[in-house]
Amino acid sequence: MKIKNHSVAILALIVCGVWLLYSAKISDSTMPGAPGPKFFPYIIISLLAFLTILNEILSWRRLLQKKKMKTAGSVRGGVSEQEDCAHSPVQSFGEEAADRKKTFLSFVLIFFYIAGIDVIGFYPAAVLALFLALKGIMRINWLKSLSGTAIISGSVFIIFSLVFQLPLPRGIF
């Protein structure tokens, strides 16, 4: 079983550790009879850690059972593990890698778009992000990317800045 399949569990346990660490910094002062501000977080941290570990134990047990069944199946029916895998409807490695790269690029783009809002202002950042998303990530041709960017940002400007008069970040310039 690959370690990446446990990333949420690992992350949840790290979060529990961080929360526990920061709990020590919270003051204990409270009203008579009532538990302090740490009480509720402690319950949640314990519950999260317990459920995460339980989930992991159960998934390992399921995996072991599956392996046992596969071994028994291959002995009885002569179906090898490779054959079984060959029939599974998974994406090809190339496609999967391309999608993973695009996913990573999408997150990077969104992060820099948000950072850009603070620096160059909302509209320039939005125009740049839209164009890069359409042309760079989704591989749409130049003309369609440019016109799509213009139409979307123009419509947003008309609705939010002209009609709703919503004050949007202008950046540092």
Next chain:
Amino acid sequence: MVSSILHAFGSVLTPELLLVMLLGSVVGIVFGSIPGLTYSMGIILFLPMTFRLSPLAAISLLLGVYIGGMTGGSVAAILLGIPGTPSAAATVFDGYPLAKKGLAGKALGTALVASIFGGLLSVITLMIVAPLIANFALNFGPAEIFALVLFGLSTICGVSAGNILKGLVSGCIGLLVMTIGLDPVMGMPRYTFGFSRLIAGVDLLPFMIGMFAIPQIVQSFSTTEVKIENITSKKIKTVYPSLKELRRMFWLTFRCALIGIGIGSIPGTGGPVAAFLGYDQARRTKKSEGPALEGIAGPEAANNGVTGGALIPMFTLGIPGDAATAVLLGALMIHGLKPGPLLFSQHADFVYGVYAALIVIHVIVLFVQGFGIRFFVKILNFRKCYLFSTILVLCTIGAYAVNNNVFDIYVMFFAGLLAFFMTKYDYPVAPAVLALVLGPVMEDSFRRALILSQGSFNIFVTSPISLVFYSLTVLILIGQIRRSAKNAGSGTGK
């Protein structure tokens, strides 16, 4: 009550409110029609636009999105064979084969009429039942509220998409996020990690936008768009069922609407369960084995019955039944209204206004979807790359507009990142959102109850109301665990 509702119609039938209800309905139908877009996402995206509106106008717009979305789900289900919303999944069984036979218009008309009938019946039920529950809930103290919220949190099992343990982990993550900021009793700052902006806590709206929208946006950016074989290129026109057909389907639709209302009022069950039960009723009623209009009317009446049913616990007890009502609950709080029994005594005008708005919205949806079907069919062919690029920009505006602060956009981003990894590894997102909404109330009522009892935990088990809620919580947990084990046994569980 009748005179109050009639008076409320006067305040709802104004050009401003009619316009926002029309806008909400159109947006809802669009979001419901397009597979991949959910009406929960529609409600979140349009919430920031309601900040300058009156609370009634704001909620009317969002209810328009909710009802329009639930009704619009049938368009894609019938024309593409792909449900626009999970609640429309059962409509595909008979709707798509009928459309392929050339009866798309009739199928769409039947779905629309059944949806509106189910929805209106659920609104009438809401009007009758809600004041009774609210009146009863006025007797609740902090211990009863704690028990009630615990019951509400048990719905996490229902929205856990088959994996209760992962749903509970997701709920705990939501509860942990909720602990960031000032603690509700002493006002001590907790888990701010050195960011002064976190002293006020994590704002609900940017977090929800991130959780619901960002994973969808990233997914649409990173996957190749596939052209789906559909029949939308043909000219489609809504054809309403004849009087004879309506008479034939009346009792089935009525029964399914009641099922939907009942299911909807139980937190954590929701539209898909109701729709499949509705389809099961239809299957028993129809005379032939092949696709029939009954197979559309049943599930559609049931899933729209859920709308009014789900609003009962939300308005009367402040307990959201699913992701959409959790967002609606958040919207009410953002507009300074606290859902619960006091809403009915302190803001009676608002509540009656909502009743009137719900009825008007159903009429608007009937006309808009009926006459505008060609427009919605065209939208099905709209390229998703442009749609999700627009949604990305709308999300950032929505997150920013809450406090006019860029920090909230970062909160949205990190919530999105968290939701993306949770979805990737089969951890449902809805429980985290439910926990985020209900968590603060739970902690506050728990600690207040202990202050009242001067530290005695007996306060939680002495009230019969609390005991009823604890029993219901245990029953729901046992039921869901059994269902999950059964699914796992039959190989359908995750």
